[in-house]
Amino acid sequence: MDPTPADTGGLAPRSMGVKVGILLAVTFMIAIAFIGYVLYARGAFETFQRLTLVADNVEGVTVGMDLTYAGFPIGRVRRLSLGKDGKARIHIRVPESEVRWLRTSTVFVMDVPLVGGAKLRAFTGNLQDPPLPDRAQRAILRGDANAEIPLMLATVRQALENVENMTARNSSLQQSIDNAKAVTGRMAGKYGVLGGVLGNEDNARKVIASIDRANALLANLGGVSLKLDAVVAKTDLRLYGASGIADETQKAVAQANTMLSEVRDRLNAVDVILADAQAVGASAKTAAANVAGASADLGALRGEVEASLRKVASLIEEINRKWPFERDAKIKLP
């Protein structure tokens, strides 16, 4: 059947052939380039090192999953298998270019979150350690959030039961709250916190009356202390003032000192006379003519001694009179 003009848009077969040729050529070129790109993306042009991770449970791990280091994919799960020892094995292919991140000290962790697939992570503490050999077999640690849930639920249930007991109608917490309510109700009354603490309004009223009385007492005490101040001031004046007791006593003591020194002088004179008298007594028999003159001297001396003693006695009396605290008016002779 010949092409109608409407079918071909009036184009000559040659230009149509060129367009179709271009279209098919471009299509095949793109298809081949895409296949090359996919092969490159799948690592067909790269050499790999194999790594086997051993786990108790590989639930959540799928073929094609990444092994990451610091968040960057460095390898891919190629196969999962169950070994004869009952442990699951994750076979991973790591491109040669990424092998440098894996060392003999590298730790592998499988993280199973609540939502989403598991994640395989590698942690290398020291990048200076010797590199991981090809076909190495390592254990993988599993951090499973799902496994924690039953345990957590049991704990939460117990905690909820405790809360329920605490909030029940007859629980001690409820009673405490009732008591607190009663106390705060009293606190809201006429006597405020005092009423709340003391139980009822009567007690509170008594306490307040006591405080009032104490205030009045304190005011009286203020007056008394003022009077006491005046008394003290007067005493001070009497004792230590210009012609007070202390002053007079000082004068009397000075006078007494003077008298005592006079008495000492007289006594010294008596000593001398007595010595003379001794000498005289020894030669009394021989010097009877001198007796009349000596006894006349003794009479005069005795009169002086007596006069001195009288002065002392009067002085001590005067002191006793001026010193009000010495009641017992005893006189001690020296």
Added chain:
Amino acid sequence: MATAADFLLRPRSWQRLFRVAAYATVAALAPSSYGPAARELAVRQVYLSAWKVLPGYLAFTALLSVVLIQIADGALRAYGLAPYSLELVLRVLVLELVPLLTVFFVAFRSGTAVAAEIAVMRVTGELDDTAESGSDELRGELVPRVAAIALSVFALTTLGGMLALAITYWSYFHTSRAGFFVFTRVVGTVFDDLVLVGLALKFVLFGAAVALIPIASGLEAERDRMKSVPAVVLAGLMKLVLAILLIEVVVLMVKYV
């Protein structure tokens, strides 16, 4: 008079389809089928099925890609699943929606036209009853069309898929070259062995379905009865849609179940 539904459910009609398919496959593999006349017919068919629809097809693919990427990425981000967004877009858009879109484009534009053309030839007696048993007319008319439509499907799917891939890259990384390694890694994850086999299988089956079903339906038109033409064209289209959806489901099951 037979209606479209009768053609669709008639076992003889499906038998004829498989007979034509088997014959066309053999003939397409024989070098003697490709004479100058056959080549010209094939070129014209590719021009009509692929070249003329290319601008509209690519524009629609681009629009669909942009909209779907925005929806998928936005929804996954809202659920905190952003790392899976690129993979999901590649799987849904490039692997499934673009081939399906292409095959419907070609089916509605070329399939119906070819079915009507063959049906009219049958009614006017240009193709006689012996056609389906392998006459020269059938070889001259059918084989170039089958090959051309299969090629058109392949060309449009490839170009549309590449455009969707480019738009995906642009949506995620714009013109930055930094995204290349991330993108390449996801492409390497998505296009594994099974997916590549499934994609190739889908290309072949879609191409065969779009090329063969309208032609085989057209051959069911009855001689000198012009009124049978719409019925067989419609039945061919219905069979085609059914076949495409079945192929899609089967390939999805092979890949993911």
